[in-house]
Amino acid sequence: MSSPNRILVNGRPDGMIDPLDRGLAYGDGVFETIRFVGRMSPLWSRHMQRLQDSCTRLRIPCPEPERLWQEALVVTQGLGQAVVRITMTRGAGERGYALPAAPQPTRVLAAFPAPIRAVDDYRHGLRVRLCETRLAIQPRLAGIKHLNRLEQVLARAEWDDPAIAEGLLCDEAGRVISAVMANLFAVIDGVLITPSLERCGVNGVARAEVQAVREVQVCDLSLGELWQASELFLSSSVHGMLPVRSVDDKVFVPGPVTRALQQHWCELGFPTELA
Template sequence: MMARMLINGVASAHVSALDRGLAYGDGLFESIRLVGTTAPLWQRHMQRLMQGCERLRIPSPDPVQCWREALEVSRDMPDAVVRLTLTRGSGERGYAMPASPTPTRVVAAFPPPHVDRDIQAQGMCMRTCAIRLAEQPLLAGLKHLNRLEQVLARAEWDDPAIAEGVLCDSHDRVISATMANLFAVVDGVLLTPALDRCGVAGVARAEVLAAACPQAQVGELTLAALLGASEVFLSSSVRGILPVRSLDERSYAPGAATRQAQQHWRNLGFSMEQGG
């Protein structure tokens, strides 16, 4: 199925070659899971987008307009992933920000990815990636357009049995998977890595933290601690709550924390069988 796309509210598949999103990765994006005409995490997506716009000094879009366009591009799709991309727009050559930017807004709908029932039930196999995420506190947490580290990480393997990779920083602190946030039960405590140095603060991660509060904690997670965890799962606004069955030579089994997070996901209105 071809993606349905609106650019600044107009049906099109083309942006200017001078757009700063293309030239410099100067922008943000949200990948939003829709179930029919509802988006259970819409408010969290909009909150992160607005916070990102403030930090990058990009004029914020109108959430009501974004919602109308999301419904338009996903019309008649029982399930969809809507990607909302916002760039600073076109400008003169050079890194200096335009004095009065005119952002480019791209809203596109895609079919959701398929996630095997076996993965939902028993978990996925993962590996530790060799690439290390660079630390940049000014960009930490944002879902900005530069995903080159993730692209290079995903290029490290082609084994179809490996579904994801663990990304660490230069100090061997675990940050995330390539396309999801990560939770681990360490010494009986549900822990997710702090993202104040690098990484993307996912909306599904925020939802899991809110649902598990005050038991869940945010803090430093070393690779050694992750390998010693009793259970591990990933959170993704698109793919949902995904148990981890193995990491390199270490095996895990989905436990109570994973199953509770999956049940909360279903309670939000997402169907696990639909991939997220």
């Protein structure tokens, strides 16, 4: 029996990407990274809403969620735990920045085995470093998971110590925004806080899930304020809720808010990493 197709381009296992695709030329597109548990994806509807919103903002035609769902089931066939990446570009176009008059979007669905994290990461937390790379302020792209991830690439290149799992990113003005690959939450004076993403950063679906089940204050957050947190954790649609045990020399301890949200993540249907 042949192995399942793990990549579909425009619905075809033999599909090809045009070398003139604007996603390659300009990063003109968006993507979603979606956790699957068997043939279920607990946050699918949130991913589809963000994809639709992002495509609308960038004026890229978006396919129907049902088509994407059926294609996701094809690429995840046989995988018990999977991550599906949906990439949408504006498609091929003439040379230059002007939008094509009648865009023909490209969609790529690719499935990968879900990454396995050490149980210690969930129980005791991650070691994080403060990155030198700063996020540029661009409100028109703020919140969108667009294809230009060069800031994150440069930030991740700042360390090769395997003991450091993540990096903390600030914007040009020194405001705390997120981790390199996840959103950030802090408990300060008993209040659950997440940084504002009105100027830059990615509005993650796991972040949206936390906001839906807990009262969260969204505000600008300085490093000085962050150091006062009693709890610090990251949210990721792939990895769930991850406590932070340290940022450089500053030490944090997982607390009741983090633990409650880890439990909620498990109740959604994701694997119980703390079992």
